[in-house]
Amino acid sequence: MSDPQVPETQAAAPSNAAPPTQTTPQQAEPPSRWHSMFREITTGSAIISVLAVVLALIAGAILIAFTNEDVQKASGYFFSRPGDTIAAIWDAVSGAYVALFQGSVYNFRRPSFGDGIKPLTETLTFATPLIAAGLGVALGFRVGLFNIGGRGQMLIAATLGGWVAFAVDLPYGIHMVAALIAGILGGAIWGGIVGLLKARTGAHEVITTIMLNYVAGYLVMYLLRDGFLKAPGSNNPKSPASKDTAIFFDLLGPEYNLHFGFVLVIAATVFTWWLLNRSNLGFQFRAVGENPNAARVAGISVKKMYVYAMLFSGGLVGLAGINQVLGTTTSGFGAGLDSGIGFDAITVALLGRSKPWGVFAAGILFGAFKAGGFSMQAAEGVPVDIVLVVQSLIVLFIAAPPLVRTIFRLPAPGSKSRRQLPNVTQEVAAK
Amino acid sequence: MSTVAPIIQPTQPTEPKNGPAVAMIRSWKSPIALGVFAVLSFLLLVVFGRDGTSTMRLSTSTDLVQLPDVELPTRATGIVVTILLVILAALSTWLVSRHRKVSLWLISGFAVLVLIGFLAWAAAGHTIPVPGLLFGSLSLAVPLIFGALGGVISERVGVVNIAIEGQLLAGAFTSALVASLTGMPLLGLVAAMVAGVLVSFVLAAFSIKYFVDQVIVGVVLNVLVTGLTGFLFSQLLAPNAATLNQPPRFERINIPLLSEIPIIGPVLFRQTLIVYLMYIAVIAVYIGIFHTKWGLRLRAVGEHPQAADTVGINVTGTRFWNVSLAGAIAGLGGAYFTLGSVGAFGKEMTAGAGFIALAAVIFGRWDPIRATLAALLFGFASNLQNVLSIIGSPVPSEFMLMLPYVVTIFAVAGLVGVSRPPAASGKPYIKS
Numbered sequence: 001m002s003d004p005q006v007p008e009t010q011a012a013a014p015s016n017a018a019p020p021t022q023t024t025p026q027q028a029e030p031p032s033r034w035h036s037m038f039r040e041i042t043t044g045s046a047i048i049s050v051l052a053v054v055l056a057l058i059a060g061a062i063l064i065a066f067t068n069e070d071v072q073k074a075s076g077y078f079f080s081r082p083g084d085t086i087a088a089i090w091d092a093v094s095g096a097y098v099a100l101f102q103g104s105v106y107n108f109r110r111p112s113f114g115d116g117i118k119p120l121t122e123t124l125t126f127a128t129p130l131i132a133a134g135l136g137v138a139l140g141f142r143v144g145l146f147n148i149g150g151r152g153q154m155l156i157a158a159t160l161g162g163w164v165a166f167a168v169d170l171p172y173g174i175h176m177v178a179a180l181i182a183g184i185l186g187g188a189i190w191g192g193i194v195g196l197l198k199a200r201t202g203a204h205e206v207i208t209t210i211m212l213n214y215v216a217g218y219l220v221m222y223l224l225r226d227g228f229l230k231a232p233g234s235n236n237p238k239s240p241a242s243k244d245t246a247i248f249f250d251l252l253g254p255e256y257n258l259h260f261g262f263v264l265v266i267a268a269t270v271f272t273w274w275l276l277n278r279s280n281l282g283f284q285f286r287a288v289g290e291n292p293n294a295a296r297v298a299g300i301s302v303k304k305m306y307v308y309a310m311l312f313s314g315g316l317v318g319l320a321g322i323n324q325v326l327g328t329t330t331s332g333f334g335a336g337l338d339s340g341i342g343f344d345a346i347t348v349a350l351l352g353r354s355k356p357w358g359v360f361a362a363g364i365l366f367g368a369f370k371a372g373g374f375s376m377q378a379a380e381g382v383p384v385d386i387v388l389v390v391q392s393l394i395v396l397f398i399a400a401p402p403l404v405r406t407i408f409r410l411p412a413p414g415s416k417s418r419r420q421l422p423n424v425t426q427e428v429a430a431k
Numbered sequence: 432m433s434t435v436a437p438i439i440q441p442t443q444p445t446e447p448k449n450g451p452a453v454a455m456i457r458s459w460k461s462p463i464a465l466g467v468f469a470v471l472s473f474l475l476l477v478v479f480g481r482d483g484t485s486t487m488r489l490s491t492s493t494d495l496v497q498l499p500d501v502e503l504p505t506r507a508t509g510i511v512v513t514i515l516l517v518i519l520a521a522l523s524t525w526l527v528s529r530h531r532k533v534s535l536w537l538i539s540g541f542a543v544l545v546l547i548g549f550l551a552w553a554a555a556g557h558t559i560p561v562p563g564l565l566f567g568s569l570s571l572a573v574p575l576i577f578g579a580l581g582g583v584i585s586e587r588v589g590v591v592n593i594a595i596e597g598q599l600l601a602g603a604f605t606s607a608l609v610a611s612l613t614g615m616p617l618l619g620l621v622a623a624m625v626a627g628v629l630v631s632f633v634l635a636a637f638s639i640k641y642f643v644d645q646v647i648v649g650v651v652l653n654v655l656v657t658g659l660t661g662f663l664f665s666q667l668l669a670p671n672a673a674t675l676n677q678p679p680r681f682e683r684i685n686i687p688l689l690s691e692i693p694i695i696g697p698v699l700f701r702q703t704l705i706v707y708l709m710y711i712a713v714i715a716v717y718i719g720i721f722h723t724k725w726g727l728r729l730r731a732v733g734e735h736p737q738a739a740d741t742v743g744i745n746v747t748g749t750r751f752w753n754v755s756l757a758g759a760i761a762g763l764g765g766a767y768f769t770l771g772s773v774g775a776f777g778k779e780m781t782a783g784a785g786f787i788a789l790a791a792v793i794f795g796r797w798d799p800i801r802a803t804l805a806a807l808l809f810g811f812a813s814n815l816q817n818v819l820s821i822i823g824s825p826v827p828s829e830f831m832l833m834l835p836y837v838v839t840i841f842a843v844a845g846l847v848g849v850s851r852p853p854a855a856s857g858k859p860y861i862k863s
Contacts, residue, residue: 063659067666146646148786201460201844207790208843210783211836222829347654350647383665388658392651396633399648400641 051404052397060390061093064382068092096382103375104368114255119371121258125328127367128261129154129320129341134348134359135272136191136316141354142276143309144289149194149209150342152216153187153314157321158337159220160186163228165242165326175245180264180322187318188311190216195310199303205310213342221335231332239332248327261327266360268319273356275312285309317342351395366391461533464841465520465541472516476509476548483556489694491562498693505555512548516541550815557822564818565698565811570772572810573709574599574781577764578788579795579802580716581627585757586797587720588750589733591857593649594634596785597656598758601626602765604660607776608668610678616770619678620705620763623770627762628755630656635754639747642859653785661778668776676775681705705763705771712760716799729753733853736860746860764788794843797853812838 065071071092074084102108104123110116133150140147147153161183170178190212197203223229224237231240248260276282287295288305296302324337348366352358373387397404405412485505489498519541523533550559578595585592602623610619630652638645668676681703690700699710720726728749731739736746764784769776787809795802816831 063662067663197840197844203840203844204793207793208840210786210790211840211843214836215833215840218829218833222827225829226827343654346650350650383662385658385661385665388654389662390658392655392658395647395651396637396643396655399643399651400637402641403637 047410048401048404049398051408052394055397055404055407056390056393057097059393060386061097063386063389064093064096065089092380096376096380096386099376099379099382100369100372102372103379104372118256119375121252121256122371123364123368124262125257125259125367126370127364128259128265128327129323130344130348130366130370131265131360131363132268132320132323133317133341133345134352134363135268135356136187136313136318136320137345138349138352138354138356138359139272139276139285139316140309140313141349142289143285143305144292145195145198145205145306145309145313147191147194147209147310147313147317148206148343148346149191149212149314150317150320150345151338152209152213152342153190153317154321154324154338154342155216155220155335156190157183157187157318158325158333159223159229161318161322162239162242162325162333165246166240166332167228169243170245172245175243176248176260176326179242179246179326180319183322183325184315184318187321188315191310191312191314191317192307193310194314195307198310199306217335220337224335236334238334241331242326246326247330248323257328259327261323264319264323265363268316269356269360272316272359276356281308317345320345347391347395351391351398365394459527461538462520462524462527464844465516465523465538467841468541468545469513469516469520472509472545472548473513476513476552477506480506480509481552481555482506485551485554485556486558487550487554488558488560489562491560491697500558503551505551508551509548512544512551515544516548519544553819553826554822559818559822562694562697564814565694567814567817568807568811569698569702569706570810571813572807573706573767573771574764574784575788575791575806575809576709576713576803577767578761578785579791579806580712580799581757581759581761581764582789582792583795583797583799583802584716584720584729584760585631585754586792586856587733587853588729588753588757589736589853589855589858589860590634590638590750590754591645591649592634592754592757592761593646593789594630594652594656594785595761595788596781596783597649597653598627598630598761599765599768599781599785599788600653600656600660600779601630602762603768603780604663604765604776605762606766607676607678607769610770611675614679616679616681619770620766623762623766624759625762627758627760627765629758630762631755631758634758635751638859639750639754642861645857645859657779660776664776664778672775678769678774678776680774681770703771705767708763712763713799713803716760720799730853732860733855736855736858740860740862746862750860761785761788790839793852794839796851809839812836 068088070088071085074081074088078085102119104119107116107119110118133154136153137147137150161179164182165175165179168175168178194205194208194212197208198205220229221237224239229239231238248264250256251258251260251262274282276285284295284300284305285308287298287300288302288309292302295305320341321337324341325333329337344366348362349359351362351365352360369387369391373384376382376386377384402412404410483505485503485508487501487503489501519537523537526533526537578599581598582592582595605626606616606619606623609622610616613619633655634645634648634652637643637648664676683701683703684707686700690696692700718726720729728739728744731742732744732746732749739749740746765781768780773780788806791802791805791809794805812834816828816834819831820828
C-alpha cells in the first residue's frame with residue numbers, strides 16, 4: 001500500500017523532465033499577462049477537478065438517458081422524428097440533475113429563503129460524518145496505512161458513547177462532552193488495536209481492519225440483543241434513545257437538522273491540519289508515510305508511529321460514529337448505524353487527496369450527492385445508485401489528470417507553449 | 432598458505448548454518464500462538480467442559496459406502512484433544528529452541544485438532560452432519576478462492592488488486608443477465624469472465640498507463656461497479672425480472688467413482704461445473720506461477736521490473752495482460768454467486784466477499800495454494816456457524832459468528848507475522 005499522494009507527481013514527472021526551451025522567453029518577449037494567467041488556469045489542478053466533475057456528470061447523464069423509458073420509446077422511431085428522442089433525453093437528464101441540485105443546494109420551488117436553503121443544511125448534515133471518517137482514513141493514508149475499518153470503529157464508538165448518552169445522568173453540556181469523549185475513545189481503541197498488532201507482530205492492517213469490522217458488528221448485534229445496549233421492554237435490536245442532555249444542539253433552530261456536530265467536524269479538520277502540517281508528531285507521521293525505512297534510519301520509531309496513527313485515525317472515525325448517535329439518529333441506534341460511511345470515507349479521503357481541507361471539501365461534495373440523490377430518486381425515479389457511479393468517476397478522473405487533459409485537449413503543465421516565440425538566442429538578447 | 436586461507440574461509444560459515452549462526456532468525460511467534468490456543472482449549476474443553484456425547488455423522492443417505500456415526504464422549508474428547516494440543520505446542524517450542532522451523536504440517540494438525548475439540552464441545556448431545564458442513568464450506572469458499580487467485584496473479588505481477596470485490600460483482604451481474612437472455616449458463620460464464628476483464632482493463636489502464644495509485648483505482652472501481660450494477664439492477668433487472676434476471680443454474684455433476692469416496696467424495700466431486708473449474712484453476716495457477724516461463728516472467732515483473740525490462744521482458748504488456756487474466760478468474764467467482772448458488776442477481780450480493788478474498792491473499796502470503804487454504808478456512812468458519820445455529824450452540828450465536836474473524840486476527844498476528852508482498856507490488860513502472 002503506497003501513499004496515494006505519489007501518483008500525481010509521478011504522472012507529471014515525465015512532462016517536467018522535458019528539456020526547457022533553448023530560448024528564454026521572459027528575456028526575449030514577456031508573454032502577455034492574460035496569456036500566462038490563461039495557461040495557469042488551464043494547466044492547474046483546479047480546472048482538472050472541475051472538468052472531472054463535468055465528465056462524471058456527463059457519464060451519469062448517458063446512463064440516465066439510456067435507461068429512461070421515455071427515451072427508449074422515442075428512440076424506437078428515431079429516424080422519423082429524431083427531435084422526440086432528443087427532447088426525451090433532455091427531459092430525463094435535466095429533470096434528474098435539477099432534482100439533484102434542488103435536493104442538495106437550494107430549492108427554488110419553496111416560497112421563502114428559509115425553506116429554499118434547507119437542502120443545503122441537509123447536505124452539511126450528511127457531510128458531517130463523512131468528513132470526520134474521511135479525515136481518519138486520510139490520516140492513515142499519510143502514514144502509509146490503509147484503514148478499511150471505519151465500520152468497526154464507528155460501531156464501537158457508538159457503543160461506548162451511546163451508552164454514556166443513554167445510561168449516565170449528567171448535567172447538560174458535561175453529559176455531551178462525556179459521551180463525545182467516550183465515543184472518540186471507543187474508535188481510538190478499536191483503531192489502536194490494529195496499530196498495536198501491526199507494530200508488535202507485523203499483522204497487515206488490511207486484514208485486521210476487515211476482520212475487526214465483523215467482530216465489532218457481531219459484538220454490537222449481541223449487545224443490542226442481550227447486552228447493555230438493549231432497550232428495556234423492547235424486542236427490537238435497537239438501543240434506548242440518547243438523553244436530551246447529551247444530544248448535540250441544533251445550530252440553526254429546530255426546523256433544520258444541522259447540529260453541533262458540524263462545528264466539531266470543522267474543529268477536527270483544523271486539528272488534523274495542525275497535527276499533520278505543524279506538529280512534531282505529524283512530521284514523523286509523514287516521514288513514515290513517505291518512506292518507513294528512511295524514517296527508521298532517521299531515528300523515528302516507525303512502530304510507535306503506526307500505533308499513534310491508528311489511535312488518531314480511529315478516534316476521528318469514532319467522531320463520525322458518535323456524531324450519528326448524538327446528532328443524526330438520536331432515537332436509538334441499530335447495528336446498521338454506520339450505513340456505509342466507513343467505506344464512503346475511503347473515497348472521500350481519496351478525493352480529498354488525504355489533505356485535511358481537501359477531505360473537508362470532498363466530504364461536502366459527497367454529502368451533497370447523498371442529500372440530492374435521495375430527492376432525485378423520490379422526484380424522478382432515478383435510482384440513488386447513480387450517485388455512486390458519478391462519485392467514483394469523479395475520483396477516477398481527478399486521479400488521472402493526463403486523461404482529462406487528453407479528453408479536453410488541454411496543455412500539460414510545464415509543456416512548451418504553443419505560441420510561436422521569436423527565435424532569439426541568449427547572446428542576441430544580451431546585446 | 433596465504434592462498435589457501437581465503438578458499439577455506441567462505442566454506443567454513445556454511446557448515447554451522449543450522450547452528451547458532453542463524454539464531455537471529457529464530458522466531459518464538461508460533462510456539463507462543465500455539466501455547467495460547469492450547470491454554471484456551473484447556474479452559475474451554477476441560478474447565479468449562481460439557482458432559483454428554485457428540486455425534487458426528489460421516490455419510491449422507493445416498494452414499495454407496497455407509498460409514499457409521501462416530502460417537503464421542505464430549506468431556507473425554509476435550510481432555511484428549513487438550514493433551515495433544517499441549518504436546519504439539521511443546522514440540523514446536525522444542526523445535527524453535529533447537530533452531531528448527533515449525534512446519535506447516537504441525538500447525539495444520541494443530542488447527543484440525545482445535546476444530547475437532549471445538550466441534551465436539553459445541554455439539555454435546557447433538558449430531559453434526561460432517562459432509563454437509565464441509566459441502567457448505569466449499570460452496571461459500573468457491574467465490575473467495577477465485578477472487579484470491581485473481582488477487583494472487585495480479586499482485587504477483589505488481590498491481591495491487593483491491594478491485595476483486597468489483598470483479599466479483601461485475602461477474603455476478605453479467606452472468607445473470609447473459610444467462611437469462613440466452614438461457615445458456617455456459618454463455619453466462621463467458622460473460623462473467625469478460626466483465627471481470629473489463630473491470631481489470633480499467634484497473635490496468637489507470638494504474639499502468641496513467642500511474643494512478645493502484646489502491647485508489649481499486650477502491651474506486653469497487654464503488655463504481657457497485658453503483659453501476661445497482662443502478663442497472665433497479666432500472667432494468669428488477670422491473671423485468673422474468674426475462675432478465677432468471678438465469679438457469681448449472682446442474683450438479685457426479686464424477687463416477689470419485690464421488691463415492693467416503694466423506695470427501697460427496698463434498699468434492701458432486702459439484703457444479705464452476706467448482707470443477709476452480710480445482711483446475713488452482714492447480715493451473717500454482718503450476719503456472721512457479722513452474723513455467725510465464726510464471727517466471729510474471730514474478731520477475733512483480734519483484735523487480737527494472738531487471739525484467741533489462742532482460743527484454745515487456746513490463747507494461749506483461750502487467751496489462753496478467754491483470755486482465757486475474758480479472759477473468761475473479762469474474763468466474765462472481766458467476767458462482769448467480770449460476771452456482773443463489774440464482775438471481777441481487778444488489779450488492781457479493782457482500783464483501785472480495786475483501787475477504789483480499790484477506791485470503793495476504794493471509795496466504797501471495798501463494799495460490801496457501802491463499803486457497805485461507806479461503807477454505809474462511810468458508811468453513813462462516814458455514815460452521817450456520818450448522819451450529821441449527822443444532823443450537825451453548826454460546827450466543829453472535830460470538831460463534833465472530834469466532835472465525837477473531838481466529839483470523841490471532842492467526843495473522845501469531846503465525847503469519849510480517850508478510851512480505853511482491854517487492855514491486857503497488858508501484859508503477861516508469862520507464863526512463
